[in-house]
Amino acid sequence: MTPWLAFILLFAIGLAMVLRGRGVRSRRGLSQGRTLDLEGRNLYSAKHGLAGRPDRVFDDGGMPIPEEWNSSS
Numbered sequence: 001m002t003p004w005l006a007f008i009l010l011f012a013i014g015l016a017m018v019l020r021g022r023g024v025r026s027r028r029g030l031s032q033g034r035t036l037d038l039e040g041r042n043l044y045s046a047k048h049g050l051a052g053r054p055d056r057v058f059d060d061g062g063m064p065i066p067e068e069w070n071s072s073s
Contacts, residue, residue, distance in 0.1 A: 033058035033065070 037057040043066060044051045054066035 033060045035059075036064055 035056060035058050039053060039055055041057055042051065042053050043057075055069045056067040057064050058067055059065075
C-alpha cells in the first residue's frame with residue numbers, strides 16, 4: 001500500500017467518524033457548541049441554593065452553559 005493511499009484511507013475513516021459522532025449527538029438532543037469543560041468544574045449558585053458538577057460545559061456564543069446527560073429515555 002502506498003503512503004498516499006494509506007493517508008487517503010485513514011482520512012476518509014476519520015471524517016466518517018466525525019460525521020457519525022455529530023449525528024449521534026444531534027439525535028440525542030445534545031448541543032453542537034464548543035466544549036469548554038468535561039466533568040471537571042463544580043458550579044455553585046448562591047441565588048438558587050444549588051451545587052453540582054455538570055457532565056459538560058459548552059460555549060453558546062460567549063455564554064458558558066452546563067449540560068447534563070441522562071442515559072434513560
